[in-house]
Each structure stands twice: as structure tokens, then as C-alpha cells.
Amino acid sequence: MSLTSKLTEGIAARQVARPVPLRETVYEAILELIITGELKPGQHLVEKELAEALGVSRQPVREALQWLKKDEWVDLRPGYGAFVHSPTPEEADQLLGVRTLLEAESARLAALNSTKDGVAELKRIYKSGLAALKADDIESVVAANAELHATITEMSGNKVLNELAAQINRRVRWYHTPVAKTRGKQAWDEHSALIDAISKKDADTAARLMREHTEHTRQSYLDQSTED
Secondary structure, three states: OOHHHHHHHHHHHOOOOOOOOHHHHHHHHHHHHHHOOOOOOOOEEOHHHHHHHHOOOHHHHHHHHHHHHHOOOEEEEOOOEEEEOOOOHHHHHHHHHHHHHHHHHHHHHHHHOOOHHHHHHHHHHHHHHHHHHHOOOHHHHHHHHHHHHHHHHHHOOOHHHHHHHHHHHHHHHHHHHHHHHHHHHHHHHHHHHHHHHHHOOOHHHHHHHHHHHHHHHHHHHHHHHHHO
16 A cells, blocks of 8 residues: 555544534524523524624524524514514424324333333433422423433334434424423323333333323423413
């Protein structure tokens, strides 16, 4: 092998990863503020204020807002500016309905494929979520809920289910945040029963419990939307 070839091969093996463009970092930061409810549906998003809060110039904020509009997290109104998207009941109903289908199947397969380590991990997350609920730490409750559901989907062993669930998990978190406190301990009691079914490899019961659990969350969100 020539010296040039050796150098080329050596350099290729040591290529420095390109830094994430600033607009992507700003996109993720604004999106997380939306998902956690710090930026509420319908809230006006002022470029200057966001730029100052995030410690960046207005240009990456402007670019991020365009991306967020494309992904339907933000509405851009000519002459008025950018606003956090306010999901319609139909939008929420459709997404949470699909979630029920995906997660019921995930729970069924997770029960069939359950292991001691997998169940132990679910119990660990459950205890974490319960502790956060008792501490009235809603952000941590939502995070634990998302982790528990993601772990069940991972335990299913179905790659397609994992990919489909990943596509909607952020919006599920967004819809879950405003009802997490209302659902409260009932949701975690449902989690406990679900974990028990998975540990016993009772696939049918696990699927039924997950279906009922996700339907309860869907109905809670829709009821709250109607009240608002």
C-alpha cells in the first residue's frame, strides 16, 4: 500500500464529527420548551425574546421556527408572527388512537418476550415515576411515563413497532403533560397492573390493560380540551 493510501485510510478513520448546526440545537431547545409546556399552545413566539433566552442570534431562531412550522409544532401567521400550534381535538384523537394500537401490540409482545431483567427495569422506572408523583414533579412524572412506555416497546422485540412509536413519542409527551397531574396515581396503578401482567407473560391481559390505559389518557386529554 502506498504512503498516500495509508495516510488517506488513517485520516478517514480519524475524521472529526461535524458539529450540529446551531439551528438544529435551537430547534431542539424550542421544541423541548413546547413539549414540557413552558411554551403553551397559542403562545406568541417572539424571535428576539427566544434569541436572548437561548443566548443566540435571531437568525438560527428564525430558521428553527421555519422547521418547527414544517413539522407542525408552530404556526406562522403573516403580519403577526409565530405561535405555538394549538392541536385540535381531532388531531389529538387521531394520534392518541394510533398510539393505543401500537402500544397494545407492544405490551402483548413484551409479555411474550419478558425477562427478569426487563421486568426489573420496568419496576425501577415505576418506582421513579411514583416518587416523582409524590414530589409533585410533573416534568419527571412525564419523563418516567415516556421511559416506561418506550421500554415496553423495546421489550416487544419488534423493530418496526419501535420505529413507529419513536415517530410519535414526542407528541404523546406533549399531549400527556397537561393531564399527567389529573391522571395522577390512577395512571401509575395501571402501570403496576400492566407490569404484573408482563412479568407473568400474560400477553392477552397485558394488551388489554395497555389498551385501557392509553384510552384513559386519550379521554382525559379530550375532556380537558373540551373544558378549555
